[in-house]
Amino acid sequence: MKGPYLILLFAVGLLITGSLLLFLITRPNHSNVTLATNINWKELSQQPNRIYSGNVNFKIRCSDCHGMNGKGSKQAPNLTDNEWLNGNGSFESIYSIIANGSPNGLMKGWKAKLFEKDLINLTLYVHQLRSKNDTP
Numbered sequence: 001m002k003g004p005y006l007i008l009l010f011a012v013g014l015l016i017t018g019s020l021l022l023f024l025i026t027r028p029n030h031s032n033v034t035l036a037t038n039i040n041w042k043e044l045s046q047q048p049n050r051i052y053s054g055n056v057n058f059k060i061r062c063s064d065c066h067g068m069n070g071k072g073s074k075q076a077p078n079l080t081d082n083e084w085l086n087g088n089g090s091f092e093s094i095y096s097i098i099a100n101g102s103p104n105g106l107m108k109g110w111k112a113k114l115f116e117k118d119l120i121n122l123t124l125y126v127h128q129l130r131s132k133n134d135t136p
């Protein structure tokens, strides 16, 4: 009677340990949200290939609402001026909006659809748009 009981106990123990491990391994990783402060934005913003890649992605995914050059439309704000509805225009705050969406939900977040490197490159592209602003 003792043998089978011990085996059962062992099996249950294995099951619990296994499930716990599986949970730890497969639970969603939200590290790309907090990472913004660990990114060396100044250094990355000196890399023209990243701005270029951000520009390409912007034209594909963002221009419908923000316009080809980011100057905005009826649907979405101008990104080339220095006025921000959300945040302060820092790399971190732009990254956060692109990744998580706007707090009012009018723009959805892109972190589930894009690689982190693309979120970063889009941030670098949007950040440098301000210097291209040709309105007074």
Ligand code: HEC
Binding pocket: 058, 061, 062, 063, 064, 065, 066, 075, 076, 077, 079, 083, 084, 085, 086, 087, 094, 097, 098, 102, 103, 104, 106, 107, 108, 110, 122, 126
């Ligand atoms: C469906 C339309 C739509 C698309 C597509 C879209 N946006 Fe937006 N975006 C908005 C709207 C609307 C807002 C303003 C939200 C608000 O009122 O706070 C916004 C806000 C922003 C802001 C903050 C502007 C501010 O003044 O605070 C940034 C940065 C931004 N979008 C970048 C992007 C990027 C980069 C992409 C492409 C990956 C993108 N958006 C795609 C509609 C869109």
